Amino acid sequence: MDQERVWVARAIAGDHAAFANLVAAYQGPVFNLAYRMLGNGGDAEDAAQETFLRAYDRLASYEPDRKFSSWILSIASHYCIDQLRRRRGGMESLDDELGERDLPAAEVEPEEAALVTEQEHTLQHALNQLPPAYRLAVILRYWNDLSYEEIADATGSSVSAIKSRLHRARLMLAESIGETEAHSAPIAQPPARTDRQAVGFAQKGPIIHAVRAS
Amino acid sequence: MQCERVSELMSLHLDGRVSDEEWQHVDSHLVSCPACSARWAAFNRVASLFEAVPMAQPPVDFSARLMNRVADRRQPVISPWRVITGWLVLVIGGLALTLLGLALTWDQVWPWLVDLGGDLGVPAMSSRAAELVMNLPEIGAAVLLALPLPIILGYVLVTLALATAWVYALGRLHFRGIEQAS
Numbered sequence: 575m576d577q578e579r580v581w582v583a584r585a586i587a588g589d590h591a592a593f594a595n596l597v598a599a600y601q602g603p604v605f606n607l608a609y610r611m612l613g614n615g616g617d618a619e620d621a622a623q624e625t626f627l628r629a630y631d632r633l634a635s636y637e638p639d640r641k642f643s644s645w646i647l648s649i650a651s652h653y654c655i656d657q658l659r660r661r662r663g664g665m666e667s668l669d670d671e672l673g674e675r676d677l678p679a680a681e682v683e684p685e686e687a688a689l690v691t692e693q694e695h696t697l698q699h700a701l702n703q704l705p706p707a708y709r710l711a712v713i714l715r716y717w718n719d720l721s722y723e724e725i726a727d728a729t730g731s732s733v734s735a736i737k738s739r740l741h742r743a744r745l746m747l748a749e750s751i752g753e754t755e756a757h758s759a760p761i762a763q764p765p766a767r768t769d770r771q772a773v774g775f776a777q778k779g780p781i782i783h784a785v786r787a788s
Numbered sequence: 789m790q791c792e793r794v795s796e797l798m799s800l801h802l803d804g805r806v807s808d809e810e811w812q813h814v815d816s817h818l819v820s821c822p823a824c825s826a827r828w829a830a831f832n833r834v835a836s837l838f839e840a841v842p843m844a845q846p847p848v849d850f851s852a853r854l855m856n857r858v859a860d861r862r863q864p865v866i867s868p869w870r871v872i873t874g875w876l877v878l879v880i881g882g883l884a885l886t887l888l889g890l891a892l893t894w895d896q897v898w899p900w901l902v903d904l905g906g907d908l909g910v911p912a913m914s915s916r917a918a919e920l921v922m923n924l925p926e927i928g929a930a931v932l933l934a935l936p937l938p939i940i941l942g943y944v945l946v947t948l949a950l951a952t953a954w955v956y957a958l959g960r961l962h963f964r965g966i967e968q969a970s
Contacts, residue, residue, distance in 0.1 A: 590858060597851050605846035615844075622846060623854050630858055694841045715803065716838040722803065741799040748830035751837065 578642045586633050593633075597626055600643065603718055604650045610713045611654035613702050621657060625650040640727075647718060648728040651710055658706045692758075700750035708743035711736055789817045794824050798831055874957055881954025884947065894925045 578599075584592035604625050609618035628649050629636075636645060701709050710729060714720045722740075726733045797814050800806045806814070818825045890897060898921060932940060 590855060593858060594851065594855055597854055601846050601850055601854075602843055605850065606843035609844035615847075618844070619847060619850065622850070623857065626854050627857060627861070630861065691841070693837055697837045697841050712838075716835075717843055722805070737796075737800065740803065741796050744799050744802075744831050744834055745795070745827075747834045748827065751834060752830060 579638055582633060582636060582638070582642065585630070593630060596629075596642070596646075600646050601626075603643070604646060606717055607647060607650050607710075607713055608654055610698070610701055610717070611651075611706065611709060612657060613698060617657065621650065621653055625653055628653070641724070643718075644720075644724055644728050647714065647720075648730070651714075651729055655706050655710065696751060696754050699754060700747045703750050704743055704746055707731075708739045708746065711739040712743045712747070715740055789813055791821065791824050794818075794821070795827060798824075798828050802831060802835055877953055877957045881950055881957070884950060885954070888947075891925055891928070894922075898922055 578596070581592040581595050585596065601622065605618055605622040608621035608625070609615065612618050612621060625646065629646055632649075636642075701712070704712070707729070711725055714725045714728060720728065722733045722736045725731075725736045729736070731739075794814055794817050797806055797810065801811055801814070818828055
């Protein structure tokens with residue numbers, strides 16, 4: 575933390591090596607956030623580069639009391655939400671609570687597709703179905719291990735909004751992952767029942783049992 | 789317990805935000821409610837999937853490419869307005885505090901100044917002028933006392949606020965100076 579303050583101060587004074595230290599420390603989390611939000615490596619790299627350039631330009635306005643990680647992830651979050659809004663033609667916002675599901679699917683390039691594990695593919699596919707604000711909340715929660723308060727800070731939302739987004743995101747992810755795994759399940763299994771539970775999402779028997787057993 | 793509430797608590801529990809006591813209620817509900825129990829399993833499936841998938845890593849030349857672009861950029865600058873307002877507050881605050889200090893100690897300071905002037909051979913300080921200047925605080929006090937109380941109080945508050953802003957601004961400038969020097 576103190577080390578970071580020194581790096582920031584030196585970077586403001588024009589020390590590029592100090593800024594490179596900050597990049598080395600945060601390129602992983604920032605790139606992952608961009609990749610999970612945007613769904614493909616090319617856009618993710620552009621977004622991560624742009625995030626750090628913006629951070630560099632705004633270093634002088636960085637408040638030293640704030641955690642640098644929250645600050646840089648907040649810049650990345652806003653940039654990614656902005657990119658998604660552009661893709662959609664100006665409909666989405668960070669505070670968008672509507673459950674839109676028809677986001678453009680991530681274009682996964684063939685060479686990347688060969689590398690990703692099946693689990694990663696399943697998860698990324700499910701993430702792509704979420705409204706951006708929900709996707710952002712679960713990414714920051716799971717991969718960046720941020721608390722509700724830190725997520726609220728990074729996204730400019732309230733803690734209660736984050737609580738509700740994480741809950742709904744989990745409901746949607748559970749449903750989406752359940753469907754994916756049911757489709758990829760062996761044909762020998764009985765067809766998934768069409769009756770939806772009153773609680774709101776389809777249960778696919780085999781998956782549930784698989785989880786219980788694990 | 790209602791299933792919708794149970795669902796919210798399950799999500800909170802995965803983030804470590806439910807007390808043991810409250811979770812016991814959820815637990816006993818899960819035993820008797822197959823729908824919630826299935827949902828709980830599905831939530832855990834989601835969580836374990838996140839755990840299984842590592843962070844996506846940037847390309848190896850990410851940092852090098854970024855630093856090339858940084859090198860082409862001009863140095864970040866503190867906005868000129870921040871600098872101007874900072875100095876303005878500093879100067880006004882400094883003047884106000886000096887005047888306040890002088891007003892409180894005028895009785896002692898002025899004769900000393902006259903003596904000093906005499907010693908240095910400054911001829912301008914005639915006794916009439918000296919008398920007038922000597923009486924300035926009294927004139928000021930008379931004017932102040934003639935004003936209604938709310939105005940005087942307001943004045944005091946404004947002075948205090950300015951002095952606080954001044955100390956704050958001084959602290960920040962000082963802090964930045966240290967950060968840049970280190």
